[in-house]
Amino acid sequence: MPLKPRFLHTDISELRISRQRLVGGAVIGLLYAFALYGLLYMSREVMRMMSVTRNHDLWVMSDAEVNFYNLVFAFIAVIFGFSTGFLFCVERPRKAFGQLRYQRFSIINDQRALNWYFLSAYSKLAWGLGTVYAAFYCYRNFFYPYDNPYENFLQDDNLFPSYKLIYILIVIVLFLQMWTTIRQVFKNKSLKWMLVSMLGLVIAGLGLSRVNLVDYNAVNESILKNNVHYTYKIELPNVTYHRSDYFRKGGRINDIYFVQNSNERDGAPMMLFEGREMSFKEISDEKKARSEYWWHQEELRLHFHRTIKMKHVWKVFKEMGKEGVYKFSFAVVKIRHENDKRYYHDYSLPAQIPIQHRDSFIRSLIEESYEEEMENMDDIIEVRHSKSGYFLDGILLEDERFKQTIRERIEKSSPKYVIKFHVKDDANIESYVQTLSLLREIHQGIMDGHALLKYEQKEKSLDYEQRKEIRKKYPLAVFQITEEMEAKYE
DSSP: OOOOOGGGGOOGGGGOOOHHHHHHHHHHHHHHHHHHHHHHHHHHHHHHHHTOOTTSOOOOOOHHHHHHHHHHHHHHHHHHHHHHHHHHHHOOOGGGOGGGHHHHHHHHHHHHHHHHHHHHHHHHHHHHHHHHHHHTTTHHHHHOOTTSOTTOTTOOSSOSOTTHHHHHHHHHHHHHHHTHHHHHHHGGGGHHHHHHHHHHHHHHHHHHHTOOSSOHHHHHHHHHTTOHHHHTTOOOOEESOOEEOTTOOSSOEEEEEEEOOTTOTTSOOEEEETTEEOOHHHHHHHHHHHOTTHHHHSEEEEEEOTTOBHHHHHHHHHHHHHTTOOEEEEEOEESSOSSOGGGGTTEEEEEEOOGGGSOHHHHHHHHHHHHHHHHTOSEEEEEEEETTEEEETTEEEOHHHHHHHHHHHHHHHTTSEEEEEEOOTTSBHHHHHHHHHHHHHHHHHHHHHHHHHHHSSOGGGSOHHHHHHHHHHSOOOEEEEOHHHHHHHO
16 A cells, blocks of 8 residues: 655644744735735726826726725735745745655745746736727727716726626635645645635735725826816717727817806807817917918817707807818717717717808808709708608608618719708707718718729728719718708798
């Protein structure tokens, strides 16, 4: 009958740990745990600072999320602190090992491997993913799930992401791995020590997790106070058609914000540019001082709160026309968004100010040729927006039927057609932008269909001359009619 190895019958008391060494190990373990907790905590804060966008948004965590991650960091730190302190207690010069030298070697190597393997893997994974997500704005999808309400930047009904189980398993596996060799050496005699260490881990971890090295709420507020969307609770219009400006080529985009005046429900909105309240004339003068041709080199992106009335928007267009700024874009959000609305902060809808708001020469041409131009059209499509759909020539249609009918009429009569878009002064800008978005979506679908038939590619994939040919065949002819114009011409 083979003899069992002697170390399987070894009692844990045979490790002969002195009281001084035990106290020293405890102190070293606690210091190590606090240092590692601080490293993990500050690493998270550094990654949050890396996520700050040019619009002064950042990865914001709820109190529940902060507490959860703090607890995970604390448990990990305490486990490694225990492992380090244990190494200090049992590690001795090789000559002094005696009969337990093989057991000591095994236990010590196990603890060292636990430290280095985990720290190596965790540092690569955490910093690698964190850097990529923060640096390339992908953190928006990763950290902002769909059910995080847009108007609530500092609160989150979702306690923490669905991958929280991974962190819980990491803590459990690390703790059990630390005891693997000890359990093999001391068998059931080590169970009571394992239970005691587990209790100590829970107590120490809960206590350490309550230590916040920085005031994260103060940090959030210091950055978000410069975020206009957060400060003024701006809600952008929801649309179906849009473009992304994140990879946009060309000049700089200048963001101008129009926020609802809290003192006047239907009053004129405040216009904010680079953190200051300014008129469009002041913005134009400041930009011209930097570059005489700024309106050709740089694009304006207008952030309108979705409930602002069109009577105020017409005044903005009029001021833009005086300064010769005709092209711009609306900041928008996808109407059926999978993620938090902050994910779409680079989405916009290209637009131009209506012809009647341009310089006086163009306005005079409109007055002279309006009736003549309308008579030369093969098809005049009358469009009005409604809460329950769209009125097309006075008939209420739902979105899909509306799009199909418009498309058929444009394909039949283009280029000699015009869409007369009637806009009420008391309509919200969201309904106005939604209609423009839908018309652009229809128009893009027509061009893509023609391009696929002729070139087997979508319109945006074609070269300049091919795109020019298609746009000439199928122009987007939308004439916007205000209440003032309707009373004058209709």
